[in-house]
Amino acid sequence: MPEPMLVCHGGAGHTAKDQPGVDKAADTGWNILSAGGTAVEAVVAAVQIMEDDPLLNAGTGGRKRADGSVQLDAAIATSDDRLGAIMAIEDTPNPIQVAAGLLNESIHILVGEGARQWADQQGYPKAKVRGSDSPSGNDTVGCVAIDQSGLMAVASSTGGCTGRPRGRVGDTPLWGPGLWVDQNVAIAATGIGEEITLKMLCHRVAIHPGSLHEKLQHGLSLFDPSIEVGLIGISVDGEGLGQANTEMPWAIRSANQ
Ligand code: GLY
Numbered sequence: 001m002p003e004p005m006l007v008c009h010g011g012a013g014h015t016a017k018d019q020p021g022v023d024k025a026a027d028t029g030w031n032i033l034s035a036g037g038t039a040v041e042a043v044v045a046a047v048q049i050m051e052d053d054p055l056l057n058a059g060t061g062g063r064k065r066a067d068g069s070v071q072l073d074a075a076i077a078t079s080d081d082r083l084g085a086i087m088a089i090e091d092t093p094n095p096i097q098v099a100a101g102l103l104n105e106s107i108h109i110l111v112g113e114g115a116r117q118w119a120d121q122q123g124y125p126k127a128k129v130r131g132s133d134s135p136s137g138n139d140t141v142g143c144v145a146i147d148q149s150g151l152m153a154v155a156s157s158t159g160g161c162t163g164r165p166r167g168r169v170g171d172t173p174l175w176g177p178g179l180w181v182d183q184n185v186a187i188a189a190t191g192i193g194e195e196i197t198l199k200m201l202c203h204r205v206a207i208h209p210g211s212l213h214e215k216l217q218h219g220l221s222l223f224d225p226s227i228e229v230g231l232i233g234i235s236v237d238g239e240g241l242g243q244a245n246t247e248m249p250w251a252i253r254s255a256n257q
């Protein structure tokens with residue numbers, strides 16, 4: 001039987017002061033997994049904790065756009081071939097909930113006003129999102145997990161990068177660059193979205209031969225060191241890891257850690 005495991009991150013470029021929020025998210029997800037919950041339940045709960053943390057760049061702490069608006073992106077995917085992604089949604093404190101609501105629908109990606117209209121129809125909470133003016137910590141939160149059935153899930157959420165134009169979408173909700181899961185690994189990226197998208201990062205990491213460590217190292221090696229990038233991953237054979245070319249708070253939970 002697979003051993004449940006979970007890895008969370010609080011964004012490349014974030015520092016140790018943001019570690020407590022990541023630890024809290026990891027503990028929340030782990031409590032679900034260790035009680036027999038699913039990988040989907042665990043990653044959604046963990047990401048939601050980080051969306052509610054004003055220090056992290058997602059949900060409540062989402063960085064503001066050039067026009068002062070807070071437009072959020074979130075996505076979730078599973079190793080049984082399901083995907084939900086929400087882009088540039090407003091007035092939605094927990095976009096990961098809305099993305100997860102798409103997992104079992106026949107459409108998988110919704111954008112902007114249409115995303116919020118669908119969220120209204122489904123009854124997801126609507127409220128003004130405070131947002132953050134912080135010029136630093138311009139990144140994402142994410143979580144990968146495997147549950148006792150062997151199902152893997154990956155979830156990410158972000159406010160994007162401070163000062164980007166309205167309507168801009170980075171890597172976070174993009175299947176391939178920002179997140180990937182297959183029968184072997186689940187991978188989430190964090191960093192400058194335009195650069196990560198150009199590299200199709202998470203997919204390239206997943207298909208690189210070798211251990212999870214070697215896969216993540218390969219992913220980081222694709223970037224000039226001046227570009228902040230981080231990755232988390234888990235493998236079906238029991239590896240879990242976070243790596244970045246800068247500071248990145250991350251946490252792992254399993255029966256052994
Ligand atoms: N990686 C988050 C973003 O660039 O939007």
